[in-house]
Amino acid sequence: MGGINMARRKAAISTKVLNTLVPKKEEKSKDFQTVSKEFLRHCTIKGLSPDTVKFYDKELKGLFRAFHELEVSLADVNAMQTEDVENWIKYMLKNNRAVSSINARMRAGRTFFNFCLKKEYVEKNPFEGVHQLKKRHTIGATFTKKQLERLLSAPDITQFVGLRDFAIMLTFAHVGLRLKELCSLKVQDVIFNGNGEVNIQQAKNRYARRIPMTKRLKTVLKAYCEERGILENDALFVSVEDDPISPRTVQERLKHYGHTSNVEKEVAVSPHAFRRTFCRLKVEAGVNLFVLQRLTGHSDLEMLQRYVQIYGKDLEQAIEKGFE
Incomplete structure (x- = not known):
């Protein structure tokens, strides 16, 4: 007679049975x-x-x-x-x-x-399924070319502060950078070789970008850097105490020139108003949208497309077509 083949029992208890015997640890709530x-x-x-x-x-x-x-x-x-x-x-x-x-x-x-x-602190995200509120897509006020020149003519360039402020406003106007980007500029970020360029290292999207200089900006920055001289710090724009200029000081100086030039009565003068004006003028001049994105450092084209919709010349060029 053949013997009965008995399978060896598993040593471990099944999870199902174990769970009935050993209660789960209650996790502490997280405030x-x-x-x-x-x-x-x-x-x-x-x-x-x-x-x-x-x-x-x-x-x-x-x-x-x-x-x-x-x-x-x-x-x-x-x-x-x-x-x-x-x-x-x-x-x-x-x-x-x-x-x-x-x-x-x-x-x-x-x-x-x-x-x-x-982290398994929650079972569900309470914000899931809650959509962003719809808002009007608008663009803030920009300067006209005449308003821009009035602002640029306001500083007394025979004084260090006036020359510095003129250079700051022209950099805003001709480079289209953000306030933090301007205050983060170092002397070594400005290259005068060839046509000249400004290298923005501390960009919002973390991607450094190179902006070619206009002839006017190159002349002004060269004059300012010569007057600035060699200092212990390498900040491009400095105070009269030779410390790096703060964002608040820049904002206050712009507001001052907005007041003295009377532009403030027409348009709020701020770093971002210069940036918006830069975008508008480039769109009006027909600059390619992808090139403008590289110049401004926008992470996507959504905002720039609004400028095109408002300031683009294609509507004026298209409206007469078909009626000739």
Whole structure:
């Protein structure tokens, strides 16, 4: 007689049975502020720019204050519901907050809760399915060529401050850079060989770009650099104390010349008004959109397409066609 072949029993207990015997550990809830700090630390380690980290910090604090006012529990991020987000949007609109501000805070909130989702602090992102609010696509005011010349004629270029301010405004006008980009320029970023160029290293999108100089800008920057001389720091634009110029000082100086030239009565004078004017003049001159994107450092074409829609000459050129 053959013996019965008995299969050897597995040593390990099945997961199903084990789960009935050993209760799952209850995970501690994570409060909003604690996770916010963890998220910001993650952003820093990830290598996001200080401005981006500052943006998330500001927007998350704004969310915290608003949810607190709406009496939404923040003791556990997993308790946050989509309904809470929708109520927050209604609250913001009721308090006449700008659509752009609400959308910016929503982007920050969505990114924050995506982080929570990856960390398994939440089961679902409460911002999921909540769409950005629609807003009017407008372009801020720009300078006319006459207004631009009035501003550029305002500084007293026989004085160091006047020459510096003239060089700053002309750089804004002829390069189309942002305020932070201008204040981050170093002496070595300005090249006078050949036609000359300005190399923007501290760009918003982290992609350095090269901007050829106009003849007028090359002449003015060369004169300014000679007057600036050799200093202990390498900042291109400096104060009378030879310290790197601050963004606030630049804004105040522009406002000063807006007042003395009376341009401020017609258009708010700011670094971004110079940038918008640069874009408008290039579009009006027929500069290729992709070339303009490289000059301005825009990450996508959406904003530049608005300039084309408003200032492009194709409509005027097309309207008579077909009637000849």
